[in-house]
Amino acid sequence: MTNTTDTPTGAPRAVLADDERLMRDQLRARLAEAWPELQIVAEAKNGAEAVELVEQHRPDVVFLDIRMPGMTGVDAAKQIAQMDVGDDGVLPEIVFITAYDQYAVEAFEQGATDYILKPAERDRLKLTVERIGKRLAAKRGAGDGDADAPAAPGGEPIQQLLHKLAASGGARPAYLKWIQATVGQAIQMIPVEDVLFFISDEKYTRVQTPQVEALIRKPIKELVDELDPERFWQIHRSTLVAVNAIAAVTRDFRGRQIVSVKGNPQKLEVSRSYTHLFKGM
Template identity: 45%
Template structure:
């Protein structure tokens, strides 16, 4: 039987070491392959090691544990089962009691051995079920994981500010006032966001994370961690034989990739 593996992402070294020590007692056969201290490192090392389980602190430098899990869901190679995720958090608003599915679990800080032991038992059972299914995640499990991550991202978005009606994009000494209704899509580009309209492109110095709460989520749909598209600018969604979804736009040649995290949105009514 393959030895189960785990990655711990926790920005407080003493807490990380404590969690690792508790796991050695509660789940001796679990091999912790990496311990990292920030969100981007969690993504990089998880892609490198392909662990069976991720223990992710919710509030970490760089990106949150929730954002790291979502990024991994998008970047994870086809044919490999996604890691099972346990969020570790001191903030009860992130508790996952609303989700009765085994794909994602949580433990609160300070981590109690009895609660961690319950999480370990659920993880053992989920990994055993995967082994019986020839090592691949069943479609229902994958759909449940992606649905939970989408809902957690929505809860963590900081929504509530008044929706933007105009984008102010500087170009040299000018500031262009771009009506939000003219924007076909937004795309993250390093420290900027590309603002694409039917006839030109603008750059704004903000992050997509900061921009998202200011957009009407009924009108603008996130379809990838780096892309938000105006829903009524979408002409069609095309699904290839591998299940990957690509969008075509009305009156514009660009094609937009949809990540697996958001592909569920594009189903016939």
């Protein structure tokens, strides 16, 4: 959790929340281009920190990653929407940072929130900045308006929108499409569709593609929830393999099932808990 001070008087202020440092860095840089006067007063790594920082700083805008450990972005937004209004009598604007599918994006379009798709694209971010700028200007002009229930153009309060998103399934995260991984001294964005398998040790998870071997800090137990189970099978507590990368499954001299991977010499052991995946072997 980080705090920034010395913001110019009258400048719009924001709290940014995302558990991935690379995404925070990228969004901060893109916001500096699209909205130079915006001041990032604090950054959070999870939803609970975001709620605390919003309570502390009373920003004009909150950028919330949907998928964060512990408290999700939607849950954090619910708590923020229920806060007592600050001295200016208004709640902050909510902008979700999301990898959602089009269904959920359409829901955001109809509500009192806005959204940024990961990774943040300049053109889409510019549109978000224009929308939020207009809303902030309208709030200043409204003065004594109904600040307790900020509404979308269609009149739907944000609390109702967030309830609908959670209840309808719109709050379910889309499966990962990109992996941010360390390759040598650089951080690369690796398409999930290129990954052959993931193997974890105590500190890191190895990401293997046909061309690249990379490392991430995300454990297998988190990846299991974030990857499409029809595309990636867990075959060991420390191993996930892409189904379409499985070349063959054989047994070694001890009777253990061993997965051979297309285009890679690695042999992956199937633990007893997952042998049912390969019935008849």
